Amino acid sequence: MLAFKGGAYRFQLLGVCIVLFFSQSVAVCATTEEFQFNTDVLDVNDRENIDLGRFSRSNYIMPGTYGMVVHVNQSDLPEMPIEFYSPEFNPQESQVCLSPELVKLLGLKESLMPSLSWLRDGKCLDIRTLKGIEARGDLASSSLYLSIPQAYLEYTADNWEPPSRWDDGIFGLLLDYNLYAQTQKNVSSGQNSHTLSGNGTTGTNLQSWRLRADWQSIMGSGGRAGRKLEWSRYYAYRALPKLGAKLTLGEDYLSSGVFDSFRFTGASLRSDDNMLPPNLRGYAPEVVGVARTNAKVIISQQGRVLYQTQVATGPFRIQDINDAVSGQLNVRVEEQDGSVQEFTMNTANIPYLTRPGMVRYKLAAGRPSDLEHRTQGSLFGIGEFSWGINNGWSLYGGALGGSDYNAMSLGLGRDLLWLGALSFDVTQSWAQMPIENRTLSGSSYKLSYSKSFEEYDSQIAFAGYRFSQEDFMSMSEYLDMSFDASRRGKSKEMYTISFNKHFRDSGLSAYLNYDHQSYWDRSANDRYQLSLSRYFDLGRFRNLNLSLTAFSSSDGARTDDGMYLSLSMPWGNSGTLSYNSTLNRNDNTNSVGYYNRIDDRSNYQINAGNSRSGLNMSGNYTHYGDIATVSTNASYGANSYRAFGVSTQGGMTLTAEGGALHRSSFGGGTRLLLDTGGVANIPVRGYGSSTRSNRWGKAVVVDVNNYYRNRASINLNELGDKAEATNSVVQATLTEGAIGYRKFDIISxxxxxxxxxxxxxxxxxxxxxxxxxxxxxxxxxxxxxxxxxxxxxxxxxxxxxxxxxxxxxxxxxxxxxxxxxxxxxxxxxxxxxxxxxxxxxxxxxxx
Known part of the structure; x- marks a missing residue:
């Protein structure tokens, strides 16, 4: 025992006797030691009036139940009630109670669960069962720190949690919207037109179930008269973590790596790659093109609007389409001068490879349906699989069966190591044509290739070739020919390639996208886009960028091609000055532009130049607000047209814990409700720019990923002087479509x-x-x-x-x-x- 002279305050340190049994028994025992703290070292006038009871025992917490955030190694669990109690063998010590509900969230291996021992009639884990576990409570930060040896835990990766820690979120209602309004005047004809269009998703979350309804609408006057509101899709889905799969009921679009996509009403169960660690996840489609003016880009599939956005003049590249989308996409680019570009793109699948010993599968059953919710054709069932035979080979295939249409497919995928990945498959179809009263039978052959050449700074993102015999039909082609005689398009040949290359020595980057689709009964479609870009210095000017984009689109009846040239240079602290030139069949334009980022929430761009018709000007402004993202744009062409447009993307989320208006999420997607304890105007953020809590102390961030360890934090750089955060970072791993809830502790x-x-x-x-x-x-x-x-x-x-x-x-x-x-x-x-x-x-x- 150590003692000090003078006034003293006693501290006790309880030793723990630990006995370790190895090949030779070793006993380590620490006896109880008493320490006395010399209060003479304190500069206190009244030494008798001191209350240090809260510090009298190391790590001691009074018995009771406390709301605490649980930290497991490097990850966090939500705040939950944590009980501390005094063990019978030493009432002076405090012991944390790890309840069965908490243990389920720790991510322990399934094989360990039967061997666990419990105390207090099964209410608390006996942590002595698993040697090496350490637990420490901290009242100052309202935290419980658990250190668990990695050998006891399920597989984890950076920013990814095992299924036992996934959070289904809380009950809530949501509405996401994307609205676009435009007014346009054709100077030559004097005709005015006004259009309001939109699309979005509404729904509710009930435990692990997500109930959703997609909508799209358009209203117009003048040259675009009409009014239309459609509920394009009703469906419900949920995650099945133990199966690594997603279950969907209602109206859906077939997601398949073997068969073409089509719309149906029924049920589907498919392996969800999003549940895998990020480095094992798959591929998402992208859409590229060139806008001649400020334009609205609408991406749809079989009549349903998937995505729409406003783009500025010049090349655009849309990469945030849901990776569950497959099949052919219809792209419509509505220019502010009244012209329209339309083309189709095939979403490519990377070669079908599966990890050794794993099986990925997709099952679906139902009846085909259309946008008016009418069923077409007979009942069908579909199943497909991919089996990782070993490190090099994967076997995949599937079957689609119904009374009028049947198809089977079988293929092999091969990992060629440094040569990339290759797959080949054959699909055979049998279709009973109701009008012709005969059966058509044919085959389709598909070859796919993917490769990254790191040593050459290049990547073939996807290359594919497909040939189909004249009597071969996909399910979507069969439905078109059976129920819509005006639609034709039996596929013959398809080539597609996406290629990136960076020439490091010269600073040149190249991007090529090419699609070719030919048909047995109509003209072929061809589309390519080639982009070259190079950064360089010229005299005292630094970081100049010269880019050239060439594009061409042809459907047999019409060819649309052109070039876009841009030279830009930094101007000021956050601005960019540019010269832009566009050449196409109908017009040549030259313009000077200026782009400036006002802050991390706002930016604008203006352009002025001339064309064959005379002077033209355009401008756009975008603001990422707390409750919505708002973009405005205006265009003027002398003796041609005048146009003005506004787009708003946002959402609303309402739960029993509160709600907020917020920036947009991908229709009905995952989001995180953040509670700042009733304190308004607190800046919080996910991975993007900050948003501020509303008057009730609630904010919603939507830049979160499914099945991914997301972090949200208080932006301390923007926190005012009248607020103090005792915890400024929270974590959440949310299932698809979940409304997560996390709370910050704010002193206002x-x-x-x-x-x-x-x-x-x-x-x-x-x-x-x-x-x-x-x-x-x-x-x-x-x-x-x-x-x-x-x-x-x-x-x-x-x-x-x-x-x-x-x-x-x-x-x-x-x-x-x-x-x-x-x-x-x-x-x-x-x-x-x-x-x-x-x-x-x-x-x-x-x-």
Whole structure:
């Protein structure tokens, strides 16, 4: 025992006797030691008036239940009630109770679960069962820290959690929307047109189920008269983590790596690659093109709008389409001069390879249907698989069966190591034609290749060739010919390639996208886009960029091709000055443009130049607001047209914990509701720009990923002087479509020095704590009752705690000095009435 002279305060350190059994028994035993702390080292006038009971035992927490965030190694779990109790063998020690509900979230291997031992009638895990586990509670940060050897845990990766930690979120309602309004005047004809269009998703979450309805609408006058509102799709889905799959009921589009996509009503069960670690996930389609003016790009599939956005003049590349989309996409580019570009793109699948020993599958059953929710054709069933035979080979295939249409497919995928990946498959179809009363039978052959050449800074993102015999039909072609005689298009040959290359020595980057589709019964479609870009210095000018884009699109009846040239250079702190030239069959334009990023929320671009018709000007402005993303654009062509457009993308989320308007999410997608404890105007962020909590202290961030360890934080650089965050980072791993909920602990109010006096003229003991009405610790009493207080608000009530309970009450003045930091508040501490007495020293859920 160590002792010091003078006034002393006793601390106890409880030793733990640990016996380890290896090949030779080794016993390690630490006896109980008592320490005395010399209070003479404290610069305190009244040494008898000291309350250090909260520090008297190392890591000691009074028995009770506390709301705590659980930290498991490097990851976080949501706040939950954590119980601390005194074990029977030593009442002076505190022990954390790891409940069965908490243990399920730790990510322990399934093989360990039967060997676990439990205490207190199965309520608490006996952590001695798993050697090496350490648990430590911290009341100051309301946290429980668990250190668990990695050997006990399921597979984890950077930013990815095992299924046991996935969060289905909370009950809630949601509405996501994308609205676009435009007014346009054709100068030559004098005709005015006005259009309002939109699309989005509404729905609700019930535990692990997601109920959704997609909508799209258009209203117009003048040259685009009409009004239309469609509920294009009703469906429900949920994740099945144990199967690594997604179950969907209702109206859906077939997602297949073997067969073409078509719309149906029924049920599907498919392996979800998004549930895999990020480095094992798949491929998402992208759409590229060139806009001649400010334009609206609409991407649809079989009549359903999947995505629409506003793009500025010049090349565009859309890469944030849902990776579940497969099959042929229809792209429509509506220019502000009234012209329209339309083309189709095939979403390519990378060669079908599966990890050794794994099986991926997709099952579906139902009846084909159309946008009017009418079923077409007979019942069908489909199943497909991919089996990783070994490190090099994968076998894949499937079958689609119905009374009128049947198809079978079989293929092989091969990992060629440094040569890339290759797959080949054959599909055979049998179609009973109702009009012709005969059966058509044919085959289709497909070859796919993918390769990254890191040593050459290049990548063949996808290359494919497909040939189909004249009597071969996909399901979508069969439905078109059976129920819509006006639609034709039996596929013959298809080539597609996407290629990237970076020439490091010259600083040149190249991108090529090429699609060719020929048919047995109509003209072929061809489309390519080639982009070259190079950064260089010229004299005192640095980081100049020269880019050239050539494009061509042909459907047999019409060819649309052209070139776009741009030279840009930095101008000022955040601006870019550019020269742009566009050459196509109908017009040549030359313009000078200026782009500037005002801040991380706002940017604008203006262009002015000439064309064959005369002067033309355009501009657009985009603002990423707290409740929506708003873009405005205007275009003017002398003797040609005038146009103005506004687009708004946003959403609304409402739950029992509160709700907020917010920026847009991919229709009905995953989101995270952040609670700042009723404090408004707190800047929070996911991975993008900040958004601020509303008047009720709620904000929603939508830049989160499914089955991915997402982090949300308070932007401390933008946090005002009247707010203080005791925890500024939260984590969540959410299932698809979930509404996650996380809470920050915010102390709101001014800060100032104060002196607290008791009714008898004395002061609270040294080390006493000051707790506000929200049970947050806002100060610790120093010598002579002085304290630096946080969270000062006019008329607020605070309590002063020592000896483990509230002892007196402080009422702040209704009128506070203008400059609190230059003043010291004198605060009397009144006796507590029994009805206002608060027993726990921390936030408590009851013993």
């Amino acid at each position: 109010g001014d800060k100032a020095m104060a002196i607290i006096k008791l009714a008898d003229g004395g002061e609270p003991p040294f080390g006493a704590t000051v707790i506000n009405s929200r049970e947050q610790e806002v100060g610790i009493i120093n010598d002579s009752g002085s304290v630096y207080l946080s969270g000062i608000n006019a008329g607020a009530r605070m309590t002063v705690h020592w000896n483990g309970q509230a002892q007196c009450e402080v009422l702040l003045p209704q009128l506070l000095p203008e400059d609190l930091l230059m003043n010291t508040l004198l605060l009397p501490c009144h006796e507590l009435s029994s009805k206002n007495e608060i027993q726990p020293d921390t936030k408590s859920y009851g013993n």
